[in-house]
Amino acid sequence: xxxIHQWPATLVQPVGSPLSLECTVxxxxxxxxxxxxxxxxxxxxxxxYSVGIGQISSEVPQNLSASRPQDRQFILSSKKLLxxxxxxxxxxxSVGIDSPLHFGNGTRLTVT
Amino acid sequence: xxxxxQNSGPLSVPEGAIASLNCTYSDRGSQSxxxxxxxxxxxxxxxxxxxSNGDKEDGRFTAQLNKASQYVSLLIRxxxxxxxxxxxxxxxxxxxxxxxTFGIGTKLQVIP
Numbered sequence: 001x002x003x004i005h006q007w008p009a010t011l012v013q014p015v016g017s018p019l020s021l022e023c024t025v026x027x028x029x030x031x032x033x034x035x036x037x038x039x040x041x042x043x044x045x046x047x048x049y050s051v052g053i054g055q056i057s058s059e060v061p062q063n064l065s066a067s068r069p070q071d072r073q074f075i076l077s078s079k080k081l082l083x084x085x086x087x088x089x090x091x092x093x094s095v096g097i098d099s100p101l102h103f104g105n106g107t108r109l110t111v112t
Numbered sequence: 113x114x115x116x117x118q119n120s121g122p123l124s125v126p127e128g129a130i131a132s133l134n135c136t137y138s139d140r141g142s143q144s145x146x147x148x149x150x151x152x153x154x155x156x157x158x159x160x161x162x163x164s165n166g167d168k169e170d171g172r173f174t175a176q177l178n179k180a181s182q183y184v185s186l187l188i189r190x191x192x193x194x195x196x197x198x199x200x201x202x203x204x205x206x207x208x209x210x211x212x213t214f215g216i217g218t219k220l221q222v223i224p
Contacts, residue, residue, distance in 0.1 A: 032210045034212065036214075042216070043200070043214055043215060043216035043217055044156070044200065044214040046211065046212070046213060046214075049209075049210060049211060049212075051209070051210050057209065057211070059211075090155055090156075094210070094212075097210075098143060098144040098163060098204065099144075100144075100146045100158050100161045100202075101146070101158075101202070101212055102158065103155040103156050103157070104155060105154075105155055106154075106155045
């Protein structure tokens, strides 16, 4: 069966520091991969999605970037964090055209 | 106009009653629709998906889709206190790019 791993679970970082969040999927090939952010009390904001290695679609450029170095690995990065980057970061995967998304457990990021 | 609209609630229903959650979307070409449940501090979990007009039932849950009206709903029968959560409507956009947009979510409170 398919599983998704997302780490770390929680992270506290100072303003201006870099960020790297990693997500890997097991048990499937060529998944669609997604990064969402949920600010406190808010909905899910789509940040990036990818339908294949090296194919990244950006919804919210800002100071974040994403990479997909391997088929089942999706990385979210920032060179310099802002206070507004605080939130709950969720990685998700799907396969095929119409299938639903399945989420990892998320990373709660606090920028201080 | 927001791509996926939901009333943020809270929607309060007594235990045993039917909870009705509604969602509208703007992309007329959308073909795939999903309902997720999110408990506080947790990642969203899939409840149901629907692709065709009409009703789809799964246990106490019924999803309803009306593409002409661009309207999706979720009915929860015999509501239980454990159903208290935020319910997210999600729409996979047309165009084959696998972009999935979420509504802000409706907070449901089931009163014992």
